[in-house]
Amino acid sequence: MLIPHSSVLVAPQTTTPIHLDAPLLNHSNIPSEFVWPDNEKPCLQPPSLKIPPIDMKSFLSRDPQAVEAICAEVSEACKKHGFFLVVNHGVDKKLLERAHKLIDTFFCMELPEKQQLQRKLGEHCGYANSFIGRFSSKLPWKETLSFHYSNDKSTRTVEDYFLTSMGEDYREFGSMFQEYCEVMSKLSLEIMELLGMSLGVSRECFRDFFEDNESVMRLNYYPPCLKPELALGTGPHCDPTSLTVLHQDQVEGLQVFVDGRWYSVAPKEDAFVVNIGDTFMALSNGIFKSCLHRAVVNNQVVRKSLAFFLCPNKDKVVSTPKELVTAENPKKYPDFTWRTLLEFTQKHYRSDEETLDAFSKWLLEENK
Template sequence: MPMEKLPSIDPAGSRVSDMELLSNALAYAAVPDKYVFPPEKRPYAFLDDASSDVALPVIDLHRAALSDHRHQVAAEIIRAGKEFGFFQVVNHGVEEGVVRGFREAAAELFALPAEEKLPYCSDDQSRPFRLASSTSYDRSQTRYWRDYLKLSCHPVSDELVRHWPAKPATFRSSLAEYAAAVHDLAQTLLSLIAEGLGLPDGFFAGDLSGGDTQMNVNYYPPCPDPSVTLGLLPHCDRHLLTVLSQGDVAGLQAKHGGRWLLVRPVPGAFVINFGHQMEIVTNGVLASVEHRAVTNSAAARMSVATLVMPTMDCRIGPAPEMVSEASPTRFRSFVFSEFMEAYSATAASREDVLESFRLDRSPAATA
């Protein structure tokens, strides 16, 4: 079934683009040409790109509430971060009903008739809520097999909620509840990370995590041929910390040891990964790891990524505690808004964006 082409409307009512939404079609008999990648960029192009079955660490956060186990949990997080850059958390305090409530509301929004989604469609990245397709970072003409909601979700205010859709009826209330709960979880994780690294209590509080929290709700419909397309390009997150609700359908892959590791869903878990800002403030101890999304032919997949970010005027650089004679300063300091501009200019390329902020630019480091 062909996709319906929608004219995207900006807040002033003018046309900004012609947008095709994958979620407007019931099914696909074949992958349209614009979603077919050249052979060398396909998800299983090379043997060393094949998906690995190494399992991510799963950390029980309930133990962190017990004083005699808290330091042990913090150490587990740092160990997982150093080895993988990713881990999963269970018994995290976010109620199952809160997660399910928002995921169901978001799924209903993607399922709305095309004309009801039209007012939310936009390529304008300044909007606090918008619906779009593919990605705005990749410069190629090939499109990614993905629709997404991109929105500001915390701190919640009447003005912010006004920008959220009124349909489905449960969307606004379930989003507000979910965003608050995940914000609390993120602050717990940041406190444990600081403890595990020997940083001062509250190190990540304030401007480092005080920016407007962003959310990407990603929808990947069943794909007729997952071998020729991708759901999302390989990238690292530009923020500080990502808290991901993956649901029960696999599709997230993280780079590990030169291979792509499939992050298998764990019931009730959140997937946690570090963004570029975490790598920089820890002077490279906790690296931001490349990840991507692959598609499947059997079931739709939806993920909800909550992105904790600094304020735009936050000055960022390696923490003094993370610098020593054995580990000299690896990155220059900068204002976060500068990093955001560099990230967009380099199309989310991990090495290209970090090169703009590295201090060690010897031939060995840049080869």
């Protein structure tokens, strides 16, 4: 049975909005803008990826044997596919429950109300309905709400954003996600300690680099799709950001590309999905891989997720630590700022598995 909701996906160049609720069940096809090419269509029953969860409590205990074992596991995973899970992370279960509840609160509003936060062309924050206006084909079957977070303790960036854009009625919404982002920033910095040690540099190396992070929080909402075998909630891509810390609801949909095939990542209520992004791949000099992933949809229930994208301060230069540049592994990527890569992905390039290489070539041409 279809779960009721008021979500709307609007295809471009049409006069009638597509309401993803009961009336759509009478339609025999979905709009062509949402249909993906045959070579990219989803695999709806892939095998599950087996990967041991990383115990953050054990890592933070600084027990030498535990730390060594955990770093070895993380190193192996990140060299292979850039993906792992973390458990015993210290994030309050009630905070997660409140965050997921507020996803429903926002996306079940009427479309005009959500459009008060409409994402502007060329910007990365705001409400997006299938990225209508930005792309005209291979549209993702989803709605998103993205907003900026600054780890500057003198500001409350998230809370101020909702108050300014939506008014006093959204103070609680903004306050809750301000708290959520602060918790995610703390967890991300701890993971950066883990990544640093896994790469053989100091525990502080990457933590210090991201201490003044200017990150992005995204709420993902994937409505049911009449033809899930034709559409994708999110197309195959590597995140251009540094690190993604994702919490899924209990509906499967996330898939990761490993050893030439797609694997499903089963939701775990007590775990966060962590994946390496392009910016950290550049920082690691290509040693750790940016994770190629996508999201599929289903024809029964809504799927939701909370994604925190750790990003450096926009003007900080992303440059590989000298310890990771050797004769055997020479410097692979030019230095850049996150601001420049962000602009590239918003104005010049649709993120995919080749974003970092395309950006590097573009940057070298720009700097000639």
